[in-house]
Amino acid sequence: xxxxxxxxxxxxxxxxxxxxxxxxxxxxxxxxxxxxxxxxxxxxxxxxxxxxxxxxxxxxxxxxxxxxxxxxxxxxxxxxxxxxxxxxxxxxxxxxxxxxxxxxxxxxxxxxxxxxxx
Amino acid sequence: xxxxxxxxxxxxxxxxxxxxxxxxxxxxxxxxxxxxxxxxxxxxxxxxxxxxxxxxxxxxxxxxxxxxxxxxxxxxxxxxxxxxxxxxxxxxxxxxxxxxxxxxxxxxxxxxxxxxxxxxxxxxxxxxxxxxxxxxxxxxxxxxxxxxxxxxxxxxxxxxxxxxxxxxxxxxxxxxxxxxxxxxxxxxxxxxxxxxxxxxxxxxxxxxxxxxxxxxxxxxxxxxxxxxxxxxxxxxxxxxxxxxxxxxxxxxxxxxxxxxxxxxxxxxxxxxxxxxxxxxxx
Numbered sequence: 001x002x003x004x005x006x007x008x009x010x011x012x013x014x015x016x017x018x019x020x021x022x023x024x025x026x027x028x029x030x031x032x033x034x035x036x037x038x039x040x041x042x043x044x045x046x047x048x049x050x051x052x053x054x055x056x057x058x059x060x061x062x063x064x065x066x067x068x069x070x071x072x073x074x075x076x077x078x079x080x081x082x083x084x085x086x087x088x089x090x091x092x093x094x095x096x097x098x099x100x101x102x103x104x105x106x107x108x109x110x111x112x113x114x115x116x117x118x
Numbered sequence: 119x120x121x122x123x124x125x126x127x128x129x130x131x132x133x134x135x136x137x138x139x140x141x142x143x144x145x146x147x148x149x150x151x152x153x154x155x156x157x158x159x160x161x162x163x164x165x166x167x168x169x170x171x172x173x174x175x176x177x178x179x180x181x182x183x184x185x186x187x188x189x190x191x192x193x194x195x196x197x198x199x200x201x202x203x204x205x206x207x208x209x210x211x212x213x214x215x216x217x218x219x220x221x222x223x224x225x226x227x228x229x230x231x232x233x234x235x236x237x238x239x240x241x242x243x244x245x246x247x248x249x250x251x252x253x254x255x256x257x258x259x260x261x262x263x264x265x266x267x268x269x270x271x272x273x274x275x276x277x278x279x280x281x282x283x284x285x286x287x288x289x290x291x292x293x294x295x296x297x298x299x300x301x302x303x304x305x306x307x308x309x310x311x312x313x314x315x316x317x318x319x320x321x322x323x324x325x326x327x328x329x330x331x332x333x334x335x336x337x338x339x340x341x342x343x344x345x346x347x348x349x350x351x352x353x354x355x356x357x358x359x360x361x362x363x364x365x366x367x368x369x370x371x372x373x374x375x376x377x378x379x380x381x382x383x384x385x386x387x388x389x390x391x392x393x394x395x396x397x398x399x400x
Contacts, residue, residue, distance in 0.1 A: 009351040011318055015304045018311050053347075081354075103303055103355065105231045 001117060002026040002043070006036035006050040006062060007079065012102070016049060019106040020113065033057025037065050040074070047117055048076045049109075052087050060091060067095040075116040079104070154281050160186040161205055165197040165220065166212040166241065171264075175210060178268045182275055194218030198226050201233055208278055209238045210271075211258065213249065221256045228257040232299075234306055237278035241266065295389070296396045300357025316397050319356045323349070323390045330368075334383050337374050346371070349386075361389045 003025050007013040010031075017027050028043060030036040034056035040048065048066065052059035059078055066074055078091045078099040088099050098112050160183055166172045176188055189204060191197035195218045197211065209227070213220035220240060227233050237260070240253045244263030253261065259278065262270050292298070305312035326349045333341040346368030353362035364386050371377050 008348065009355055010322055011304070011315065011352055011355045014318055015311075015315065018308075018314075055344075103300060105229075106304060107229060107234070108231075111229060 001046045002028060003047045003049060003113065004028040004030065004036060004039060004043075004045045006030045006033060006048070006054060006059065008032060008051060008054045012051070012079070015106055016109065019110055023110050023114075025113075033059070033062050036062050040066055040071060041069065045071065045074060047113060048074055049079065049113075050076065051079045052081075052084060052091070060087065060094060063091060063094040063096055077109070077112060077116070154276060156183045156275070157185055158183075158281070160207045160279055161189070162186050163189040163191065163197060163200055163204075163206045163209045165191040165194065165209065165215065165223065167192050167215045168212070171212070171241075171266075175266065175271070178266075178271050179275070181268065182272050183279075194220060194223030194226075197223045198230075201227050201230055205232070206236055207280065208275065209236060210241055210262070210274075211238050212241045213246075213253065214243065221252055221258075224253075224256045224258050231303060232306070239274050239278065292393075292396050294359040295361075295393055296400075297357035297359060298400065300355065304355070316400070319352065320394050320397055322352050323394055326352075327387055327390055330383055330386060334374075334377070339371070339374055339377075342374075342377065343369050343371065358389075358393050361386070361393060364389055 001024075003020055005013055005016050005020075005027060007016070008031050013029055013031065017029060020027050028039055028045065030039055032055045033050075036048075036050065036054075037057060039045070040062075048062070050059040050062050057065075063076055063078075066072065066076065075097045076095070078088065078096045079102060080088050080091075080099055081102050084101075088096075091099065097116055100109055100112070162179055162183070164172060164175050164179070166175065172190060172192075176190070179186060179188060189200050189206065191200055193215045197209070197220075198218070200206070201209075211220040211224060215223075218226075224238050227236070227238065238258045239260045239262055240258040241262050241264065242249055242253070244261075250261060260274060262274060301312065301315060305315045326345065329345050330342070333345060346365045350362050350365040350369055353359075353365055364382060367380070368377065368382050368386065371382065377383060
């Protein structure tokens with residue numbers, strides 16, 4: 001199983017990478033929206049975890065792009081910050097499957113990942 | 119100078135040696151008292167559907183640790199919701215309970231923030247085959263077989279309560295500069311990752327000091343706004359509250375003048391130096 005993470009905060013990116021690798025997943029790290037979209041097009045990705053506010057393309061743009069592409073079924077988890085409730089609603093409308101608010105528990109994230117990949 | 123008689127000298131020396139020995143033993147005794155100080159405020163949850171057992175256990179714990187704060191749950195589901203809302207130092211978990219039993223409750227509690235290490239003690243009837251294995255598998259740490267005596271609870275509390283915890287928190291109090299619970303949240307079960315996590319914070323912050331200076335010298339407001347936003351994110355993730363606040367001010371600054379008047383770049387640099395110093399010493 002290969003999971004793509006899109007996140008411009010290096011700390012969060014590395015934390016998720018560490019947790020998921022420990023659980024036996026392969027991970028693809030991207031640090032902005034544009035890079036994420038191109039990796040999703042060109043690699044086999046089973047699940048996407050994406051931040052909302054990122055340079056070049058936002059998490060919302062990533063969701064739209066994925067849902068319109070050949071990988072339209074890929075499950076997606078959104079990482080939001082407190083006070084971004086409106087954006088979370090929009091993310092769900094665009095087709096996100098789940099979300100977590102920072103600061104989140106890495107253990108909880110891995111449980112949610114497991115559930116979506118079942 | 120007064121001449122000293124040999125007996126006198128001997129007496130004085132002997133007395134000194136005895137005194138210092140006495141002091142030493144007193145010190146050692148004190149240390150032991152401090153390391154297992156039951157007068158501290160522990161937060162203890164008792165989950166039991168039997169009201170008599172509950173009352174007894176409450177009384178026993180109050181006798182042993184008089185300043186402890188006790189939480190009670192009549193079933194597993196209640197235990198879970200108490201854990202979601204409170205910081206708990208130890209849980210006495212009856213295994214056979216309605217709604218959600220002790221094993222199921224423990225499984226859920228182990229998934230909560232900050233509950234990976236919390237000692238959870240199973241209270242069992244002691245005669246159900248395979249129960250011990252199930253308990254261990256669910257993440258319970260120890261067992262008490264009914265009927266429970268005061269001595270059993272004392273032994274369990276002595277073994278599992280973290281008597282050093284409060285002191286540690288006091289010496290590690292960095293106020294709003296550094297909230298360690300954030301780092302612990304992201305790294306709790308993993309010491310080597312914790313080291314790496316802290317190194318990443320330090321690297322990111324050191325890098326950003328250079329970038330702040332470069333943008334500021336070039337009077338690049340947009341660059342400063344974006345960098346402020348980025349460092350704010352890192353600061354929030356790492357529990358650096360004051361730095362998060364300062365960088366948010368930079369993110370929202372509408373002129374270089376405003377930055378200068380409020381000395382924001384200097385304040386951020388000073389704060390970063392301070393927190394890096396803290397981070398290197400935890």
